[in-house]
Amino acid sequence: MSASWPDGDSRMISFREAGAAMSRDDPRPIGEEIARVLRSRGWQQRLVAARLVARWSEVVGPAVASHCQPRRLEEDGTLAVVADSAAWATQLSYLQGTLLERLATIVGAGVVKQVRVRTGDIGGLGRGSRAGL
Numbered sequence: 001m002s003a004s005w006p007d008g009d010s011r012m013i014s015f016r017e018a019g020a021a022m023s024r025d026d027p028r029p030i031g032e033e034i035a036r037v038l039r040s041r042g043w044q045q046r047l048v049a050a051r052l053v054a055r056w057s058e059v060v061g062p063a064v065a066s067h068c069q070p071r072r073l074e075e076d077g078t079l080a081v082v083a084d085s086a087a088w089a090t091q092l093s094y095l096q097g098t099l100l101e102r103l104a105t106i107v108g109a110g111v112v113k114q115v116r117v118r119t120g121d122i123g124g125l126g127r128g129s130r131a132g133l
Contacts, residue, residue, distance in 0.1 A: 048107045049073040059102045060092075068092050069122045077113030079103070082120040089117045 035044075052073065057065040067088040072080040083089035092099065096115050103112040 045073065045075070048111055052079070052103070052107050055106050059106055060099065064088070064092065067122070068117070073112070077111060079112045079115045081115055081117045082122050083117055084119070084122050086119050089119050092117045
């Protein structure tokens with residue numbers, strides 16, 4: 001049901017559009033509330049890290065993902081990645097600019113500021129694992 005204005009205009013208008021101030025007890029969009037709770041409890045970083053791990057293969061491609069896995073997302077925006085060989089670590093380091101652009105589209109601009117790659121064992125860090133994040 002919609003109300004009509006005296007001049008016959010039946011457009012709906014929100015309180016925000018009308019310039020009404022929201023009180024603390026007014027209903028808020030659920031997305032805003034979830035984001036507020038995540039920030040207040042410090043879970044935002046974990047959510048970003050989980051999204052990054054879940055979409056890692058999409059970010060780097062399946063060939064690279066089978067040799068390089070994200071290990072940790074630091075508070076300063078440094079993504080630590082483990083590669084199974086020096087050749088793959090070097091390759092990923094050369095692609096850092098492209099990698100940062102792709103990560104920005106997945107987890108948001110400025111979240112991952114640099115990528116640090118080292119060699120090591122990536123066993124057990126495949127898709128679905130927490131990958132130390």
